[in-house]
Amino acid sequence: MKSIKSLGLAGAVAALLANPALAQEAPGLDEKINQTFAELTGPFVSFIFAPLPGTSFPWIVMWLVVAASVFTLYFAFVQMRFFGHAISLVKGDYSDPNDAGEVSHFQALATALSGTVGLGNIAGVAVAIGIGGPGATFWMILAGLLGMASKFTECTLGVKYRNEYEDGTVSGGPMYYMSKGFAELGLPGGKILAVLFSIFCILGALGGGNMFQANQAHQQIAGIVGDYPGWITGLVFATVVFMVIVGGLKSIARVTEKVVPFMGILYVAAALVIIIMNADMIGWAFGQIFAGAFTGLGVAGGMVGALIQGFKRAAFSNEAGVGSAAIAHSAVRTKEPITEGFVSLLEPFIDTVVICTMTALVIIITQQLVIDPATGLYMLNEEGTAIATVDGNSGVSLTSAAFGSAFSWFPYILAIAVILFAFSTMISWSYYGLKAWTYLFGEGHTKELVFKIIFCVFVVIGAAANLGPVIDFSDAAIFAMAVVNVFALYFLMKVVRQELASYSARLKSGEIRKFAD
C-alpha cells in the first residue's frame, strides 16, 4: 500500500505536526477541522486499531494474519504449488491469440501492483525496522508469503462474481461477491456486508488513497524546494487528477503508469547494487534478521516487538485481505476466474517479499541503526521508542539516508518516485472508490461525475491540512474494509476450492494447455 499506514507513519507525521515552525503556520480553521474530525472519528479509529487484551498487538493485524494462515492451509499452500503456473500465465503462455486485445494477465497484475507498491514499501519498512529492528524483516516476509493466499481467494471471487454490462464494461469487487455469492449459497446478509464494505471503501479511497497521498507528496516537494502552502500542491494535483479521471486525459495516466514501474525497477536495482557492493555483509545482515526475529536484539518489546512491526508492515503494505485488488482484477475478461487468482498471488510476493525486503536489507547493510559495540545489541533513542539511527532519521528520511549513503543523488530520485507513486495510488483508489460509489448509487454519468469531483476536492484538502486524525481515520477505514471482506471470504472460500479442484484437474488432463510454442 502506498500510504504509510498510520501505525507505521504515525511517528513521522507526529514529528511533523509537533514541529513548531509548521504548527504555527497552520491556520486556525485547519486546527478546528482537525479537532472536530478527531473527536468524531476517534472511537472508530480506536476500535479498529485496538490492541488484543493484555498485549500491544492490534487485533486487526491478527485478523489479517489469521485469515492468511487459514487460506494458506485451506488451499494447501496454493501460493507455492501454483507459483510457477502464475508466472506462466503472466508471460501469456496460456493466452488464446484470438483473445488478443483484451486486458492481459500482465496488465491486470501491473495495474493492481501500481495500487499497492509505493510509499509503504519505502517509508513504512523504515518505520518497522526502526522500531522492531532487523528481526521485523523476518516476520514481514512470513506475513507476505501467507498473504498471497488471501489475495488468491479474493481476486478469484472478484472475477467470478463481477457484473458485465451490455456495453461491454465490467464492475467487480468484494461488494459483488458478497451480494451475489451469498445469494448463490443461500446465505443471508450478503447485501448488508456489501453496503458496509462499499461505505468503508469510499472512505478509504478518499482518505488513505487520496488525502494521505496528497499530503505526503506535498511534504516531499516542500522538502526539496522549501516550505510553501499545501493548497498549491493540492490544486496542481487535483487539476491533473481531474484531467485524468474526469477529462479522460489518458496521456498523463499513461505516462505515469509507464514511469511508475520504471521507478519501481530502478529502486530494486539500486537496492541490489548496494547489497552487492556490500556482499560481505549479506551473511551478517541475514544473521541480524534471524537473530532479531527470535530475540529482538534489544529492541523495544523484544521478539514480540519485532513480530508486531513485521506483521503490521506486511499486512498494511500489500493489502492482502483488504479487497482492493479484487476490484482491480475484476476487469480481466477470462474464461477462468481462478487464473486471475493465481496471477494476483504474485502481488504480495513482489510487494512485500521482494521490494520491502530490499528496503530492509539496504537499511541494515548500510548500518543506519546504531549498535552498542559492547553488547552487540541495538541502542534505543532517547525516548526509548525506537532504535537510534546514525543521523536520527526515521520513515522516508531513514530510507533516503540509507540509499544516499551509497549514491548521493538517490534521495532526489526517491522524492520523484514518492510523488509519482502518490499520484498513481490516487488514480487507482479513485477507481476503487468509484466502483463502491456506483454499487451504492447506481451507474450513470452524473453520479460518477459527482464522486470524481468530490475526490478532486479531497486532494486539495489533503495537501493543505495537517492530517493526523484524518490519516488515522482513513487508515481505519481501509482496514475496516478488511474486517468485512475477510468475514465474507470465510463463507465464500469453498467456492474457490471448487474452482481450484476443477482447474487443477483440467490442467493435469491437458484440457488447459499452453498456446505458446
Next chain:
Amino acid sequence: MTTKIVIGLDGTETGERALEFAKNLAKLIGGCELIVAYVIEWSPYTFQTPEENAQRHKRREEEIALAKSRVVEPAVAALKAEGFNARGVVRHGDVAETLNAITVENGASQIVVGRASADGFKKRIFGSSTQNLVMHADVPVTVVN
C-alpha cells in the same frame, strides 16, 4: 490445393498498392484465395489504469468494428466484386508477429504488404513492422513501394 496470399493492410495508400499487386499476382497464379489482414497494434505488456482495463473489452470491440468497416470489409467486397476469392481477418497484436501467425495458421504461401509505416524515431530504434516482418516471417514477403 488453393494458393493463399495474405495481404497486410494498414489503412493507408500503400495498402492499396499492396492490394493491387496481390490482385495481379493472383491473376497470374490463378485460383488464389486472398486473405485481407488488418492488425491493430497492441501489446499485452503495456501499463493501464484500472478504468482503462474495465473498458478494454468495449474498446476492443470498437477497434475491431472500425477496422472491419473502414478497411477490411471494403477491400474484401471490392475483391469479390472483381471475382476474387477473398476474406478478411482483424486481430490485435504486434504487426509483424501477428501477420506471420495469420499466414502460418491459414497455410498461406506468401505475404504482401506496403512499405511503411511507423514514424521516424520509433522506426530508428525498433525498425518498422515491415522490416521485422521481412526478417522474421516464415514465408516469402513482398514489400510494395
